[in-house]
Amino acid sequence: MIIIIIINTTNDKLFSDSDNQANAGQQLLLPEHSVILALVIKTADDKQLLFERVGRSWQHTGKGVLLSLTDQHVEQLMFSWQQASGLVQASDVIIDESKGVLVQIDIAANEQRQQFTLYPLTDQLLIYKHASDTWLAFPAAIAKQLIPITQL
Numbered sequence: 001m002i003i004i005i006i007i008n009t010t011n012d013k014l015f016s017d018s019d020n021q022a023n024a025g026q027q028l029l030l031p032e033h034s035v036i037l038a039l040v041i042k043t044a045d046d047k048q049l050l051f052e053r054v055g056r057s058w059q060h061t062g063k064g065v066l067l068s069l070t071d072q073h074v075e076q077l078m079f080s081w082q083q084a085s086g087l088v089q090a091s092d093v094i095i096d097e098s099k100g101v102l103v104q105i106d107i108a109a110n111e112q113r114q115q116f117t118l119y120p121l122t123d124q125l126l127i128y129k130h131a132s133d134t135w136l137a138f139p140a141a142i143a144k145q146l147i148p149i150t151q152l
Helices: 002-014 018-022 071-083 142-146
Strands: 026-028 036-042 048-054 057-063 085-089 101-107 114-120 124-129 134-139
Touching: 036 071, 048 071, 057 071, 071 142, 085 124, 114 142, 124 142, 134 142
Parallel strands: none
Antiparallel strands: 026 085, 036 048, 036 101, 048 057, 085 134, 101 114, 114 124, 124 134
16 A cells, blocks of 8 residues: 555656646647548638548549649548647637638537638638637648648
């Protein structure tokens, strides 16, 4: 019993809550271990990309967009969406809504479609999560990983 108490006490000192507090402002875009079934990207100038899971591979179609993505590029895109986490921002973000890119994602075992609006800025990427009414900030480089359209 004494050994258990010593281990618990030293464990709390070695691994304090400061590690957990450092990640407190971080939030994943999608629920952990999500399986994406479909991803739709709609730009303000009426371009659209649709990625659908067909068996073990992906099929993508575009309206007003010509893309030559390999299967590996599409897998990397989906992985980026599954792993991306950003800093939670204040809810009073002021932004030009006409420059937003709408993204809708269907996730396995989730009836409700996830919806996001992405705002690529020069120094960062802001993402609004519609379901939770939350703003997240990401480094600007993440925009290229989440949106495969080169000209926005």
